[in-house]
Amino acid sequence: MTDLAHLKFYATQPHPCSYLPGEQAVTLFLDPHQAIDIATYGKLSELGFRRSGEHLYRPHCAQCGACIPARIPVAVFTPSSQQKRILKRNRDLQMRTTRPAISDEIYQLYARYITARHSDGDMYPPSREQFRSFLVSEDAFCEFNEFRLDGRLLAVAVTDRMHNGLSAVYTFFDPDEARRSLGRYAILWQVEQARQANLPAVYLGYWIRNCQKMNYKTEYRPLEMLVNQRWIPVT
Template sequence: MTSLARLKFYATQPHDCSYLPEQQATTLFLDPSQPMDEEVYAQLSEVGFRRSGDHLYRPHCQACSACVPARLPVAAHVFNRQQKRILKRNADLEVTRSRPACTDEIYALYARYIEQRHADGDMYPPSREQFMSFLVRDLPFSHFYEFRQAGQLLAVAVTDVLPNGLSAVYTFYEPEQAHRSLGRYAILWQLEEVARLELDALYLGYWIRGCRKMNYKTEYRPIELLVNQRWVRLN
């Protein structure tokens, strides 16, 4: 096991925060010369790091601690009534695992999703170059889970399979299928996949109190939040 104390990290200059208006953010990155090793990645996920493309990072803001790492411990999860309905509603979907790739079909779905659901975000307008750098990396632990109904691609969950759990990197889905709640279903499916693989948790990235786009994460209980370098469970 690699000692985290031996790793080098670099902090960015302050930049506009993607989540909180009028806030400045600083990001801490693992030295990019460090090989993307799944054991190191798993250890860093325990202290709040995430992956974007080839980089492992976490917020490192001096005057703000709003970004709180969140994970779902699978052994304790209980599906509520709404979640059971979502699972039933999507029981007709077939899920297959593939290597990350920018096929015409997958990119077209991604572009529709960004254009219709995130036109106000920093990923708009979508581009193949952006898609490739963000999601299509040649990493042995990175996978696309494709959700299809009668062959039609409805959603893709970009997921990293680590020794300590699954890390939900990003999910995009067909915006015209709102009745299916595909984003929520992808989380529920990944929770079930954590159990099937006999792993511990599903890592969801960061939760920010008061950020509307993050509210969905606390719908899943129990959830664990990393507070003062300690995972605290909320039932």
């Protein structure tokens, strides 16, 4: 495993925050020329790093600590009554795991999702190059998990498998299937996959108190958040 002390990191110049209007953000990136193995990626995830395409990053804002890394401790997680209903509602779906790649079918689903759910964000308008740079990686730990109903693609959960858990990188789904709560279902499915693989956690990325789109992450209890470099249980 790479010694973390010898890794190089670079900070961006301040830029408009994607989550909090009017705020400036700074992002810390791992040197893109640094080869990363799964163990190193896992260690960095414990320090709050996430993956976007081929890049590992975390917020590095001097005046703001709003972005708080969150993860689900698999061993003690129990679905709520609502989450059990979501699991039951999606029992008819078929799942297959594939290597990350862009196809017409997958991209069209992604484009519909971004247009319907995130037309007010910096991911709109969607493009194939954006999809490729954001979600496609050649690393062995990255996978696309496809959820289908009688062959029709309803959702894709982009997941990274590390030695210390699963990272729920991103999920996109058919916006016309709101009744199924496919985004929440994908997280519950990943929790079960981690449980079966004896992995301790599912990493959910960042929770931001004043960002409504992040509120769903607190539905998974107990939850752990990285505060002052310590993972603190939130019940």
